[in-house]
Amino acid sequence: xxxxxxxxxxxxxxxxxxxxxxxxxxxxxxxxxxxxxxxxxxxxxxxxxxxxxxxxxxxxxxxxxxxxxxxxxxxxxxxxxxxxxxxxxxxxxxxxxxxxxxxxxxxxxxxxxxxxxxxxxxxxxxxxxxxxxxxxxxxxxxxxxxxxxxxxxxxxxxxxxxxxxxxxxxxxxxxxxxxxxxxxxxxxxxxxxxxxxxxxxxxxxxxxxxxxxxxxxxxxxxxxxxxxxxxxxxxxxxxxxxxxxxxxxxxxxxxxxxxxxxxxxxxxxxxxxxxxxxxxxxxxxxxxxxxxxxxxxxxxxxxxxxxxxxxxxxxxxxxxxxxxxxxxxxxxxxxxxxxxxxxxxxxxxxxxxxxxxxxxxxxx
Amino acid sequence: xxxxxxxxxxxxxxxxxxxxxxxxxxxxxxxxxxxxxxxxxxxxxxxxxxxxxxxxxxxxxxxxxxxxxxxxxxxxxxxxxxxxxxxxxxxxxxxxxxxxxxxxxxxxxxxxxxxxxxxxxxxxxxxxxxxxxxxxxxxxxxxxxxxxxxxxxxxxxxxxxxxxxxxxxxxxxxxxxxxxxxxxxxxxxxxxxxxxxxxxxxxxxxxxxxxxxxxxxxxxxxxxxxxxxxxxxxxxxxxxxxxxxxxxxx
Ligand SMILES: Nc1ncnc2c1ncn2[C@@H]1O[C@H](COP(=O)(O)OP(=O)(O)OP(=O)(O)O)[C@@H](O)[C@H]1O
Ligand SMILES: [Mg+2]
Numbered sequence: 001x002x003x004x005x006x007x008x009x010x011x012x013x014x015x016x017x018x019x020x021x022x023x024x025x026x027x028x029x030x031x032x033x034x035x036x037x038x039x040x041x042x043x044x045x046x047x048x049x050x051x052x053x054x055x056x057x058x059x060x061x062x063x064x065x066x067x068x069x070x071x072x073x074x075x076x077x078x079x080x081x082x083x084x085x086x087x088x089x090x091x092x093x094x095x096x097x098x099x100x101x102x103x104x105x106x107x108x109x110x111x112x113x114x115x116x117x118x119x120x121x122x123x124x125x126x127x128x129x130x131x132x133x134x135x136x137x138x139x140x141x142x143x144x145x146x147x148x149x150x151x152x153x154x155x156x157x158x159x160x161x162x163x164x165x166x167x168x169x170x171x172x173x174x175x176x177x178x179x180x181x182x183x184x185x186x187x188x189x190x191x192x193x194x195x196x197x198x199x200x201x202x203x204x205x206x207x208x209x210x211x212x213x214x215x216x217x218x219x220x221x222x223x224x225x226x227x228x229x230x231x232x233x234x235x236x237x238x239x240x241x242x243x244x245x246x247x248x249x250x251x252x253x254x255x256x257x258x259x260x261x262x263x264x265x266x267x268x269x270x271x272x273x274x275x276x277x278x279x280x281x282x283x284x285x286x287x288x289x290x291x292x293x294x295x296x297x298x299x300x301x302x303x304x305x306x307x308x309x310x311x312x313x314x315x316x317x318x319x320x321x322x323x324x325x326x327x328x329x330x331x332x333x334x335x336x337x338x339x340x341x342x343x344x345x346x347x348x349x350x351x352x353x354x355x356x357x358x359x360x361x362x363x364x
Numbered sequence: 365x366x367x368x369x370x371x372x373x374x375x376x377x378x379x380x381x382x383x384x385x386x387x388x389x390x391x392x393x394x395x396x397x398x399x400x401x402x403x404x405x406x407x408x409x410x411x412x413x414x415x416x417x418x419x420x421x422x423x424x425x426x427x428x429x430x431x432x433x434x435x436x437x438x439x440x441x442x443x444x445x446x447x448x449x450x451x452x453x454x455x456x457x458x459x460x461x462x463x464x465x466x467x468x469x470x471x472x473x474x475x476x477x478x479x480x481x482x483x484x485x486x487x488x489x490x491x492x493x494x495x496x497x498x499x500x501x502x503x504x505x506x507x508x509x510x511x512x513x514x515x516x517x518x519x520x521x522x523x524x525x526x527x528x529x530x531x532x533x534x535x536x537x538x539x540x541x542x543x544x545x546x547x548x549x550x551x552x553x554x555x556x557x558x559x560x561x562x563x564x565x566x567x568x569x570x571x572x573x574x575x576x577x578x579x580x581x582x583x584x585x586x587x588x589x590x591x592x593x594x595x596x597x598x599x600x601x602x603x604x605x606x607x608x609x610x611x612x613x614x
Contacts, residue, residue, distance in 0.1 A: 257457075257459075259455060259457055259459035260459060260461065262422055262455070262459065263453075263455065263459035263460075263461070264461075265420075265422060265448065266420055266422065266448060266451075266452075266453040266455075266522075267448065267452075267472070267473035267477065267521070267522070267525060268445055268448040268449040268473055268477040268525065269472075269473060269476060269477060270441075270445055273476050273477075277472060277476070278461055281463050282461075282462070282463050285463065359463075
């Protein structure tokens with residue numbers, strides 16, 4: 001018996017390879033592997049060096065006019081120095097842009113506060129968001145305390161992107177929970193209707209929904225129900241988010257054994273108590289990775305609202321190089337905008353990873 | 365709703381239960397006095413779980429009446445929730461809430477359903493956790509406990525609602541053999557304290573020790589109902605004899 005030796009003999013402690021040994025074993029084991037590794041390393045080094053030279057060594061950093069870039073072979077960061085306010089604030093009146101910046105900060109602070117487990121209670125979370133939105137709306141729209149009114153049509157840039165994104169997620173998430181619960185209703189009429197609604201909306205492209213919200217709804221609804229185009233678009237977007245998220249949550253609920261709900265009922269918990277204390281918390285844990293995914297995708301899809309005339313950060317980036325003197329610097333502007341997107345989506349996915357670690361402690 | 369011993373705690377009359385067109389309970393009648401301990405046994409698929417799950421309306425029945433603690437189980441939701449408060453249940457697979465600690469599992473229902481404040485609920489939970497001999501695990505998550513420990517927590521969780529009746533559906537059959545006795549010991553103590561108990565179990569030692577009556581079911585019917593000594597030593601029906609020879613035979 002081969003395992004007798006293992007049981008009776010001395011078991012050597014597992015050896016960990018040193019870093020160098022591990023690299024040699026993993027990437028340079030055979031001459032072929034060594035060759036592939038070397039070629040890849042060379043290519044990567046070349047790419048990194050090229051980008052580094054363009055972006056740093058040969059780049060023009062000064063904030064002079066467009067002329068300073070004429071001799072440059074590298075990136076012309078002068079365009080960012082000259083046009084960053086357009087990128088961040090869009091068409092928001094120049095003298096009032098500090099309000100847009102503060103409003104941005106307010107939304108970011110609200111998101112940050114609600115990401116801490118401390119705020120996850122049914123009373124704290126709504127309070128945080130009502131306060132956050134109150135500050136945002138007051139600052140952006142103005143019209144009191146001597147702040148001039150700035151209409152929604154003039155909002156733009158990063159603060160518009162953040163506003164649309166956070167509103168879509170914050171209103172879409174509860175809507176998604178409702179849809180997921182209704183789709184599991186014991187009353188077949190309700191369950192079927194909601195299923196048709198969800199599957200119907202999921203089969204439409206987001207662009208079509210945004211167009212409908214922006215252009216068709218005003219013809220279909222009585223005037224007093226129409227509201228500003230921005231809010232209609234957000235509502236459409238939020239519905240789109242909710243139907244996808246509803247399916248994600250429903251998937252999370254199906255991962256629960258039936259015994260969980262039965263045990264809750266047997267203890268006398270009613271439907272809402274069972275859902276809010278037992279089913280949904282566990283469903284969200286199961287559905288966390290796809291949920292984070294969905295949120296990140298939604299952040300990037302906010303750039304689609306440009307096609308119905310909103311000046312979010314992508315559109316204001318386009319505007320930043322659309323004057324004659326900066327027209328050659330579109331790469332720099334796109335890189336800058338991409339860096340903004342990256343900063344947000346990377347933070348979101350890191351937060352997702354943190355949440356998973358944290359919630360896993362309770363699951364094993 | 366305090367039941368005195370001698371009062372009828374569970375009264376089932378001519379119960380019939382269908383899954384779709386498939387009938388799984390036929391004309392089941394059973395009456396249990398407060399303080400009585402009933403052991404229900406029978407071959408797999410005979411309807412033991414179904415019967416016990418009808419008693420707290422985890423399953424609907426289609427004909428007959430069920431009275432629990434004097435209240436008839438009907439479609440009225442308020443009525444059902446009231447009964448469930450007073451009827452505890454322990455499942456084969458424990459069904460602890462994995463995202464809550466042992467203590468949170470125990471205080472959840474008393475706080476939400478009985479409207480106890482957290483302090484009272486936690487003190488009481490610790491009392492019951494001590495009774496099932498597992499107070500040191502109050503802060504652990506169910507996933508960190510062995511099967512036997514989980515089942516004892518599940519019993520404590522049910523007891524925290526201070527039920528009048530306890531239902532057990534094969535509480536030891538998902539356990540490794542060496543953990544069965546720690547759960548049975550807790551159940552025996554509970555029986556000695558005078559709890560009204562209905563246990564689906566094949567633990568014949570337990571049945572002999574605590575049961576006032578053994579109910580034998582087969583194919584959706586109650587075939588035999590007798591004191592444990594009569595049932596085990598002189599089963600009257602062919603099917604009871606066959607069943608006993610199967611579970612005791614080897
Ligand atoms: N959800 C269900 N849908 C349809 N039929 C079911 C359902 N649950 C149970 N049954 C059927 O009802 C009958 C009784 O099942 P039940 O679970 O009550 O048996 P049991 O006596 O508890 O068996 P076991 O000892 O295996 O637990 C079986 O024939 C089973 O197939
Ligand atoms: Mg069963």
